[in-house]
Amino acid sequence: MIKPTPNIRKTLFRSLKRDLMKEKTTILSIRFGLFFTVLLCQFAEAQLAVRNDAYVYVNDEIVFVEDDINLGEPASTIYLRTEAQIIQGIGTTGNSGEGALSVYQDGNVGAYEYNYWCSPTGLPAVATGNGLFGITLLNDIVDDVNSTSAGTTHQPGYNGTSAPLNIEPYWIWTYPAGTDYTGWVYAGGDATLIAPGYGFSMKGTVGSGENQNYDFRGKPNTGTISITVVNGSETLVGNPYPSAMDAHAYIWDAENRNVFDGVLRYWEQDPTTDSHNLASYDGGYTTYTIDEFSFVPTIVPAVFKTYNTDGTEAGNSGTTNTGKIPERYIPIGQGFKILANASGTLKAKNSHRVYEKESGGNSAFFKSANSKGKKLKIQFSQL
Structure with missing residues (x-):
């Protein structure tokens, strides 16, 4: 399997935003290279939003988000593990959430x-x-x-x-x-x-x-x-x-x-x-x-x-x-x-x-x- 480039990931997250905006809650599993999974992500106004007790677990991969991240409630979590990293683009909204x-x-x-x-x-x-x-x-x-x-x-x-x-x-x-x-x-x-x-x-x-x-x-x-x-x-x-x-x-x-x-x-x-x-x-x-x-x-x-x-x-x-x-x-x-x-x-x-x-x-x-x-x-x- 070809390992996606950052540009591919950028396109992916843009498409995810469009698709998930139509559905209030979606269970989604995506695998890049070694392992990358998005679980129970709900997109609202933010480009990447995690709500309630949902989480995103990223293992040894990159997540690219063009604009902002919203971690809505106290239990909403993103885990970066085994050298995983997040890079954000030129958006100026700023991250938010508890x-x-x-x-x-x-x-x-x-x-x-x-x-x-x-x-x-x-x-x-x-x-x-x-x-x-x-x-x-x-x-x-x-x-x-x-x-x-x-x-x-x-x-x-x-x-x-x-x-x-x-x-x-x-x-x-x-x-x-x-x-x-x-x-x-x-x-x-x-x-x-x-x-x-x-x-x-x-x-x-x-x-x-x-x-x-x-x-x-x-x-x-x-x-x-x-x-x-x-x-x-x-x-x-x-x-x-x-x-x-x-x-x-x-x-x-x-x-x-x-x-x-x-x-x-x-x-x-x-x-x-x-x-x-x-x-x-x-x-x-x-x-x-x-x-x-x-x-x-x-x-x-x-x-x-x-x-x-x-x-x-x-x-x-x-x-x-x-x-x-x-x-x-x-x-x-x-x-x-x-x-x-x-x-x-x-x-x-x-x-x-x-x-x-x-x-x-x-x-x-x-x-x-x-x-x-x-x-x-x-x-x-x-x-």
């Missing part, structure tokens, strides 16, 4: 190291538009379709745990704009919400290593997502969509190219340093950029630093970096820092979204170089 999209992403650090994240989902709401995100939207996976809210209870040792999942809230921070350590803003409170597109830091859990999975559940982000940046300041942002994002399209977008320096900065730490004390941190930023015309990436591996108690750099630590390599296609949930070279607005857009699996080797949550398959050919700059 239901949720569920998508997994795995952290790859222990309890003493940070990952930088950016949520692909926000708070469900009847109103159209992207929702705010908070750590209470993260879930602990029970089975393929069920999950429970992750714990966010502060522990005396400041460590998160994996079974059951309890995220240590002390390590949830954003970096809206700044030039030094004082730019970090605490975001770990249960009532603290983060605007779409902004990234956040989060440490892993005890003993989980690269095995800690998180279930992001909420209204899927879509459309143009704008971030305010300040000239000369860094901002923690990321991929805000439930699909991969093309770094080339993002960096060289006509509205972005003059707003920041075109470099994505990925944080990594020495995994052998088991301490929460800032003066014991040992880490640095691997940087990624890509040529506009040749598409050749330039990757500068992190030079690990030690830090003073006020967050300033104390000097090179001499520790060898972990060999982590960022890829062109930024995976779901990945956060990174950017440096603004003008005050203005940095934008993530649906036109930057692509369907690229992490297992393909060209998109990977910032992991060690040998944790995935074949990698892109890359150019390393001189340190």
